[in-house]
Amino acid sequence: MCLHPELIPPVPEITAKVAKAAFPKGNKYMRLRDELGAFYQDEEFAQLYPNQGQSAIAPWRLVMILIMQFLENLSDRQTADAVRGRIDWKYALSLELEDDGFNFSVLSEFRDRLITGGSSQQILDKMLAKFGDLGLLKSRGKARTDSTHILAIVKELTKLEHLEETLKSALNTLAQVAPTWLERMVSIDWYERYGQKVGYSRKTRTAEEKEAKAIEIGTDGFYLLDAIYHETTPDAIRQIQAVEVLRQVWLQQYYAPTEGTVLLRTEKDGPPNATRIFSPYETEARKSIKRSTKWTGYKVHLTETCEEDLPHLITHVETTVATTQDSTVLPSIHQALAEKEILPQQHLVDMGYTSAQLIVSSQQEYDIDLFGPVAVNAQWQAKEEAGFDLFSFRVNWKRKVVYCPQGKRSQSWKNSHDAYGKPTIHIEFHKSDCSSCPVRARCTRAPVNPRGLTLMIQADYEALNNARARQKTAEFNQEYSLRSGIEGTISQGIRGFNLRKCRYIGLEKTRLQHTLTAAAMNLERIYAWLEEIPLAQTRRSHFEKMAHRKLAT
Ligand code: SF4
Known part of the structure; x- marks a missing residue:
């Protein structure tokens, strides 16, 4: 089967000859190269090299190398070695036999360029476009989606370790970027507290000791932040990322009710996990x-x-x-x-x-049939077999009237919004109907008030109702x-x-x-x-x- 031979750029003659001798039955990369040709063109990644002209290694090759690296789960060094030494890689990349490759650091530099140039997504999109051209992918068919959790490169830290590491990270960066300024700001005991390999916070045992240490670290952090944000401090120091992380973590973890007092926030007072920083070295990872x-x-x-x-x-x-x-x-x-x-x-x-x-x-x-189960109705009436849940009522949208299972007509219909701002409709029945109703216990547990309902807007209500009916089939x-x-x-x-x-x-x-x-x-x-x-x-x-x-x- 040959899908598109005319798209294949030439593999150097000697490379092809040696590769075919080494793999008489072919191999994965050679087959993909022969069948699919090239996915990428250099001009698609030209914007990644705006000032210095093109890279010494063609961008299309670098993209393919990154994909092949992921196909084999290789490190950057192993990938550079594979480009240098493997004949099937040379074949796939159209490299001369004697091509001696590149330093592995090129890969990390290219990844940075892909990110800063906003070209990451193109890698998959260009590949899919090619598959579409080859008839391997069609629109308006079926698709499925699911998610999974991804573990960040982050060490689990206790709260105390987190606070100490955040302060240490800021001090380390300041020691590199502004050593003279830092030397003027900190006293000798800081070197004892934060200049040791073994964490200052690890030497604590009891809960009281831990709390006292946390306050001490917090006080030191606030002292440093005051110095950083003093009007005489060069602005460049405030731009350091580790300093900004220190500021954010201190805001999240401490508060100062009066001048000179530093207190630790409780878990309940802290920010939600969606915004909370858990490591100074991986500030975007979140706990869930x-x-x-x-x-x-x-x-x-x-x-x-x-x-x-x-x-x-x-x-x-x-x-x-x-x-x-x-x-x-x-x-x-x-x-x-x-x-x-x-x-x-x-x-x-x-x-x-x-x-x-x-x-x-x-x-x-998008004209898509979103096909999946919807959440079960959480109302107590839905859980009890004989109960009257929302969908036991008949809604006449045109007349803005709802009929209950006893055939009683609603008294009021008011447009409203829920706590998230979504439009809803609030319905209420007549008090006189509900108070004398023989099946009231199946409908409402309110001691006096009549039954009330909160409806979604018509399109949502009907979609949910239809989805619930469909998922029972x-x-x-x-x-x-x-x-x-x-x-x-x-x-x-x-x-x-x-x-x-x-x-x-x-x-x-x-x-x-x-x-x-x-x-x-x-x-x-x-x-x-x-x-x-x-x-x-x-x-x-x-x-x-x-x-x-x-x-x-
Ligand atoms: S309690 Fe009111 S709304 Fe519920 S069934 Fe009886 S009359 Fe109808």
Whole structure:
């Protein structure tokens, strides 16, 4: 099978000859190169080299090298060695046999350029565009999305260690950048407290000692910040990142009710995890918890196609901090897929991504059927079999009237807003109807007041009602079973591509890591598809299989 031979740029003759002798049956990179040709053009990355002209190594090659690095989970040094020494890499990269490669530091410098040049996303987008041209990807099919937690490169610190490390980090940077200024500001006892390898905070034992140390560290930190923000201090010192981190952490952890008093905030008084800094060396990682999993870092959302007759390709990667809710990410996933012109017709997701508003907006803005279970009704009336929940009432939207299960007509219909500003409608029934109602106990627990209802706007109400009805059908269960394939993709990412752990520090670099991982996984999948290697089935435990059989009957 040859997909597009005319797109293949020439591999040097001698490289091709030696590679074919070394791999008479071919190998992964050689096959991909022969079948797919080049994904990237230098001009697509020209903006990364605005001042000094082009890099000594062609940008298209550097992008491919980064993807191949992720395909094999190599370090930068190992990657540079592979470019220098492996014939299949030379073949894939069209390098002369005697090409002696580059210093490994080039890779880190190129990654920085990709991030500052805003070109990270292009790596996956150009690849997908090529797959689209080759007929391996189509829009308006089926897609599925799920997320997983990502562990930041960060040591778990106690509160006291965190405070000490933050102050030490600021002192270390000041000692490098402004040593003379720092020497003038600190007394000799600071060197004893913060200049030792073993943490000053680790020598404490009891809770009282720990609190006293925290206050002492806090007082020192405030003294340093006062000096930094004094009018005679050069402005450049205030621009140092570690200084800004110190300022933020001190704001989050301490307060000063009166001048000269420093107090530690309690956990309850502190900022939410979404804004709280947990390490001075990884300031963007956040702590979160999902069911039994607690972690510090990020979250990645993978979206992939799931057509029966085409390779399953990752079409979008969204990396967020750990505290971001799945549902808030869905609109940006749809927007990104729309920009790439690969929107699905049906998008299979779990309950974390569904809500009445998202079902409606997905349909109205992108013509997508957001296909997943919606949250169960949390009202007590819905939990009790005989109770009258919201959907037991009949709504006449035109006349702005609601009829209760006893056939009584509502008394009032008022437009309102919920705590998040979403429009709602407040309904109330007649007191006289409810007080004499023979089934009142099934409807309201209010001792005196009549039954009241809070309705969503019509489109949301109907979408939710329809989704709830749909998810009770056997057809739903059958179609929805396709979603579980994304769990296999996440598992492949974790086991084969080290997706679970950050390779780099910071959100943007982690985003680049995930984009490169997705590009590498796509190449692996295309290769498996070319080689007709069957897809691995999602593994199920014996009990899961039994549950599946029982639930299907
Ligand atoms: S309590 Fe009021 S709203 Fe509820 S069923 Fe009885 S009459 Fe209708």
